[in-house]
Amino acid sequence: MDREITRRGLLKGSVLFVAGAAVSACSTADPLARNDAPAGSGAAKITLTHWYHEYGEEGTQQAAMRYAADFTKANPDIAVKVSWIPGDYATKWTAAVLTPDGPDVYEVNDVSPNMVKAGQVTPLDEVLGAEKADFNTKVLAPYTWGGKVYAVPMVIDPMLVFYRKSLFAKAGVSVPTSFAEFSAAARKLTQGKQKGLFAGNDGVGPLGQMVPWSNGDLLIDDREITYDDPKVVRALTALKELYDSKATLQGYSTDWWDPGALINGAAAMQWVGMWAVPGLTEAIGDDFDAFALPPFGPGGQAVVNMGGWVQVVNGKSRNLEAAKRYVRWLWVDNTAAQTDWNLAYGFHIPPRNSAAAQAGKLSAGPAKTVMDAVAAHGTKQPALWTPEVRQPYTDAVTAIVKKGADPKRTLSEAAGRSQDILDKVPVL
Incomplete structure (x- = not known):
């Protein structure tokens, strides 16, 4: 029941999104001091x-190097130096793009x-070209400012509720269609050492955002904080x-991003990403399925949170046009590489709709x-x-759910602080 499960072994090395963030490591402690060797740099004029x-995922670093080498074969004037960045990746890229x-x-x-204003990214509309229509519009929207797109999607990671079919059948529980049914199911599925739901080791996890989100856009609407509602x-x-x-299961040996609790029967339902499908299949066969978080209240909507990674080009790059050429080759034109990247190592959705539609692994x-x-x-x-x-x-959320703070007053005070921060974000 409680055998130890590693994140890499269970997820088959998939990339991990906690409310939009990844767990990472690297081959070098100082990415600015050392990079992996550039692919095919002998005759290149630009690196x-x-x-x-x-x-x-096992094999991803080798795949990234292979893509870079293939690009240089097709474009011998441009070499690509691939770096695998350790530790706190966000802190490191944030510091690196200041120069x-x-x-x-x-x-x-x-x-x-702020990234746009600082020139840390550059518009990529010409990179997307006519193929922009083949990318998921919901995925592109958050990267669009002033009518210009600043990123090209590379990985789409949906997160939703997975469940054990046998445990549902044993308890006489059906897939819930409302949050009230979802909550009731969690209670009914809690039997002995088995909890009904695992959403995070604090007992709340991403549901603190997801449940209000199912009421509609009640967190933020453009430049107005709306969660004081x-x-x-x-x-x-x-x-x-x-x-x-x-x-709700709390204090488990791994957190919500790892399906170990579902596999071991510590929980009957779990909020987790699609990346968990290969590990679940290997461990429990077909004894699982998934559903969107049910809507809360009348007029609500079910929610699947779409996380993922995107490629950007540094607006300060001395090789701006070559960088755009590379990104288009890899993440727009090369659908074979996109499918390989998303499905040969981990389990994600290729960013182009046509590539996702043709992926056999996603069709059953x-x-x-x-x-x-x-x-x-x-x-x-x-x-x-x-x-x-x-x-x-x-x-x-922590104060209200875990400490019993007054919801109305606590949200009102928090909304004011959020609005003050939001008002300082530049308008584009």
């Missing part, structure tokens, strides 16, 4: 630097107006009732369930819902 955080010596191409989760008060009150019911079983849920309920975090803007809200 591009391309930064990745270190993915957990022209930073990477020419790098990957991120979000593109903020009676519907959010009711949603967090219901989440507190679920938390107080002791139906739980993967097909997830794809259908994404099509019907996929939602991408608003670009202005930055870590700084949402921190007061996150603190408020």
Whole structure:
């Protein structure tokens, strides 16, 4: 029941999104001091630097190097130096792009107006070209400022609720269609050492954002904080009732991004990403499926949170046109590489709709369930819902759900702090 499960072994090395963030490691402690050897640099006139955080999937680093080498074969005037970045990737890329010596191409989760204003990214509309229509519009939207797109998607990672079919059948539970049913199912599925739901080791996890989100856009709407709302008060009150019911697993050996609790039977339902499908299949066969987080309240909507990574080009790059040429070759034209990157090592959705539609691994079983849920309920975090803007809200959720703070007053005070932070974000 409690055998130890490693993140890499279980997820088959997939890349991990906690409310939009990845767990990483690297081959070098100082990415500015040492890079992996550039691919085919002998006759090249230009050398591009391309930064990745270190993915957990076995084989991804070799794949990234292979793509770079293939590009140089087709474009011998341009070499590509691939770097696998250790530790806190976000801190390292943020520092690196402050000068022209930073990477020419790098990957991120979000593109903020501050990044645009600082020249840390550059418009990529010409890179996307006519193929822009083949990319998921919900995924592109948060990277669009002033009518210009500043990123090209490379990985789409949907997150939703996975469950054990046998445990549902044993307890006489059906797939819930409302949050009230979801909460009731968690209680009914809590039997002995088995908890009904695992959403995070704090008992709340991403549900603190997801449950109010199912009421509609009640966190942030453009440049206005909207979570100071009676519907959010009711949603967090219901989440507190679920938390107080002791139906949520807490303090497990791994967190929500690892499906070990579901595999071991420590929980009957779990909020986790599609990256978990290969590990679940290997461990429990077809005894699992998935569903979107059910809507909260009348007029609500089911939610699938669409995380992922995107490629950007450093606006300070001395080789801007070559960098754009490389990004187009790899993440727009080369659908074979995109499918390989997303499905040969881990389990993600290729960014181009046509490539995803042709991927056989996504056409059956739980993967097909997830794809259908994404099509019907996929939602991408608003670009202005930055870590700084949402921190007061996150603190408020903890205070309300775990400490019993007054929801209305706590949300009102937090909304004021979030709005003050948001007002300082530049308008583009």
